[in-house]
Amino acid sequence: MEKQTDSVETVKSIASDLKAVEPIVSVKNLIVTGKDGRLLVDHLSLQLKRGETLGLVGESGSGKTLTLKSLIGLLPKNLSESYEEKKINGNVAMIFQNPMSALDPLCPVFAQLIEVVMIRQNVSKKEAVCRANELIERLGLPKELSKKDRLPSELSGGQCQRILIAMALACNPDVLLCDEPTTALDVTVQKQTLDLILSLQKEMNFAILFVTHNLAVAAGICSHLAVMHHGKIVERAATKEILLTPKDEYTKMLLSAILRIPHR
Numbered sequence: 001m002e003k004q005t006d007s008v009e010t011v012k013s014i015a016s017d018l019k020a021v022e023p024i025v026s027v028k029n030l031i032v033t034g035k036d037g038r039l040l041v042d043h044l045s046l047q048l049k050r051g052e053t054l055g056l057v058g059e060s061g062s063g064k065t066l067t068l069k070s071l072i073g074l075l076p077k078n079l080s081e082s083y084e085e086k087k088i089n090g091n092v093a094m095i096f097q098n099p100m101s102a103l104d105p106l107c108p109v110f111a112q113l114i115e116v117v118m119i120r121q122n123v124s125k126k127e128a129v130c131r132a133n134e135l136i137e138r139l140g141l142p143k144e145l146s147k148k149d150r151l152p153s154e155l156s157g158g159q160c161q162r163i164l165i166a167m168a169l170a171c172n173p174d175v176l177l178c179d180e181p182t183t184a185l186d187v188t189v190q191k192q193t194l195d196l197i198l199s200l201q202k203e204m205n206f207a208i209l210f211v212t213h214n215l216a217v218a219a220g221i222c223s224h225l226a227v228m229h230h231g232k233i234v235e236r237a238a239t240k241e242i243l244l245t246p247k248d249e250y251t252k253m254l255l256s257a258i259l260r261i262p263h264r
């Protein structure tokens with residue numbers, strides 16, 4: 001009997017080891033096309049493992065957001081897609097670029113958070129209120145948010161983004177898709193928000209796919225970068241390698257376009 005229990009434990013441990021190394025996100029040859037036949041995402045392939053942070057960088061219009069939308073199943077209806085593989089092993093959550101427009105402007109933020117907790121965690125309203133309060137505290141948001149009916153317009157941009165991060169956490173994500181989550185914030189709030197996302201990742205070990213046109217921001221937080229140009233990934237490597245020895249001409253151009261503080 002003891003031997004049998006031992007072997008069950010061994011199988012369980014092998015299964016959990018396999019889960020740790022198998023990719024959480026696996027995309028092969030994703031193609032997104034417009035009505036006019038224009039290739040907006042062109043044979044894109046990527047993989048992401050638990051705890052990894054991959055930055056998807058490239059100029060505006062290169063297809064980064066459409067890649068995320070395809071992954072989360074929110075591709076606009078006028079576009080069509082095909083792929084060899086598109087797999088997400090676990091829960092996925094997304095943080096959008098503009099926190100103000102991602103929230104319902106007419107509904108108090110606490111009520112919006114409660115709704116997400118109720119739906120995603122399948123709990124009663126009473127339990128959802130408790131969990132939403134925990135999230136508010138964990139994300140360093142003012143406690144009175146749960147008491148006063150505050151609309152998104154009565155919060156700062158940084159606070160709204162924290163509400164969206166709280167909503168994402170309520171989904172218990174295995175992978176977090178971030179679409180320029182700090183672009184609409186001022187630089188100090190940008191840094192606080194990025195630090196917050198990274199510390200939550202450390203704690204919960206989810207993978208991050210981080211979309212930005214800002215190579216400096218991506219380089220600061222991502223272990224690997226994939227450079228996108230005209231819908232294609234033209235180069236993918238460890239962040240250090242891309243910064244020190246870029247191979248693709250477009251990557252070199254992106255690097256040379258980073259603004260530097262002039263010598264005083």
Ligand SMILES: Nc1ncnc2c1ncn2[C@@H]1O[C@H](COP(=O)(O)OP(=O)(O)OP(=O)(O)O)[C@@H](O)[C@H]1O
Nearest residue numbers: 034040059060061062063064065066067076078213
């Ligand atoms: N619903 C749509 N219908 C037609 N074309 C679209 C649609 N959505 C996006 N596009 C086009 O697809 C291309 C890629 O768009 P996408 O939003 O993915 O770019 P991006 O790299 O995320 O840019 P940005 O950094 O500015 O958000 C762009 O040329 C855009 O105009």
